[in-house]
Amino acid sequence: MTVGVEVVVEGLTKSFGRQVIWEDVTLTLPAGGISVLLGPSGTGKSVFLKTLVGLLRPDRGHIWIDGHDLANCGENKLYELRRLFGVLFQDGALFGSMNIYDNIAFPLREHTKKNESQIRQIVMEKIELVGLNGAEGKLPGEISGGMRKRAGLARALVLDPEIILFDEPDSGLDPVRTAYLNQLIVDLNAEIEATFLIVTHDINTARTVPDDIGLLFRRELVMFGPREMMLSSGEPVVRQFLNARRHGPIGMSEEKDVSELEAEAQQGHDPGALPPIPPQLMPTAGRLRRSQQAPGTWLAANGVVPPPGSFVDERGRDWLREYPRLLGSVR
Numbered sequence: 433m434t435v436g437v438e439v440v441v442e443g444l445t446k447s448f449g450r451q452v453i454w455e456d457v458t459l460t461l462p463a464g465g466i467s468v469l470l471g472p473s474g475t476g477k478s479v480f481l482k483t484l485v486g487l488l489r490p491d492r493g494h495i496w497i498d499g500h501d502l503a504n505c506g507e508n509k510l511y512e513l514r515r516l517f518g519v520l521f522q523d524g525a526l527f528g529s530m531n532i533y534d535n536i537a538f539p540l541r542e543h544t545k546k547n548e549s550q551i552r553q554i555v556m557e558k559i560e561l562v563g564l565n566g567a568e569g570k571l572p573g574e575i576s577g578g579m580r581k582r583a584g585l586a587r588a589l590v591l592d593p594e595i596i597l598f599d600e601p602d603s604g605l606d607p608v609r610t611a612y613l614n615q616l617i618v619d620l621n622a623e624i625e626a627t628f629l630i631v632t633h634d635i636n637t638a639r640t641v642p643d644d645i646g647l648l649f650r651r652e653l654v655m656f657g658p659r660e661m662m663l664s665s666g667e668p669v670v671r672q673f674l675n676a677r678r679h680g681p682i683g684m685s686e687e688k689d690v691s692e693l694e695a696e697a698q699q700g701h702d703p704g705a706l707p708p709i710p711p712q713l714m715p716t717a718g719r720l721r722r723s724q725q726a727p728g729t730w731l732a733a734n735g736v737v738p739p740p741g742s743f744v745d746e747r748g749r750d751w752l753r754e755y756p757r758l759l760g761s762v763r
């Protein structure tokens with residue numbers, strides 16, 4: 433059993449040559465929590481993940497993990513800190529000529545001295561965890577995209593990471609497969625209690641899965657905070673992105689200039705009422721995640737009234753009432 437660690441990012445800045453990717457990014461990934469990082473294409477979300485895991489060095493700033501600064505430590509310490517991470521790459525990054533079993537076993541054979549019977553036990557346990565039983569003898573090309581993601585996830589889990597980074601886990605998946613994968617992510621978090629960071633474009637994922645949401649835009653982190661804060665925010669760019677609208681500061685290629693925004697305002701393009709805040713995706717089998725907060729916690733603490741219809745699921749259950757009942761039955 434692993435227990436996630438907190439990751440504190442302070443004033444992080446990254447550029448390539450004269451191109452600044454993002455500046456002064458400050459956020460805390462809470463231990464064992466699920467965070468989502470959103471942002472228009474090309475804003476440097478993948479660069480952020482690579483910097484967090486130490487594959488890229490930032491120009492300035494700190495990444496504090498367990499009292500060590502991953503952004504400024506020596507090679508030996510960096511190697512040690514990297515072992516805390518598991519990464520699910522966009523395409524699963526599996527070796528095409530190796531079957532699923534060998535792909536998942538690969539980090540164990542490379543980085544540990546475990547014998548084959550110990551390896552088998554770990555690999556089969558992770559295969560079970562991601563629901564891939566029976567696929568271990570298949571090649572990556574012989575299974576579906578959704579199964580390849582699961583295999584990539586199983587491989588990311590074999591060294592028992594405390595922090596798991598997901599680079600667009602939903603890319604290339606249909607909405608049904610995405611829903612299954614999101615449920616797996618939530619169940620996995622309940623099970624292993626590692627710290628999760630998910631980079632995604634999928635608004636539904638961002639609205640329903642995380643405890644915290646961040647948004648990168650115009651070379652900075654516009655906001656990072658509890659899901660309820662982001663989903664009730666009046667900040668134009670946050671509202672535009674989370675409501676998937678065309679009207680707002682984000683344009684087709686990058687950002688709109690002032691005259692375009694003024695023209696929109698004159699045409700009376702109102703961002704409209706905020707949609708209801710959906711209930712957060714719960715782990716299956718009536719479990720609760722350790723870092724999960726009761727629905728409405730942030731809103732109540734900050735005196736914010738949610739849009740009508742918030743926290744009601746597709747079966748008409750109101751989670752403001754349902755959650756305390758579940759809490760009672762879990763205790």
Ligand SMILES: Nc1ncnc2c1ncn2[C@@H]1O[C@H](COP(=O)(O)OP(=O)(O)OP(=O)(O)O)[C@@H](O)[C@H]1O
Nearest residue numbers: 448453471472473474475476477478479480600633
């Ligand atoms: N190794 C590199 N050297 C130079 N420039 C790079 C490098 N890696 C990324 N970039 C640049 O950094 C910028 C951000 O890229 P990144 O892939 O992180 O964006 P993203 O937000 O993940 O985009 P998308 O949502 O489309 O995946 C791009 O302009 C890219 O060209």
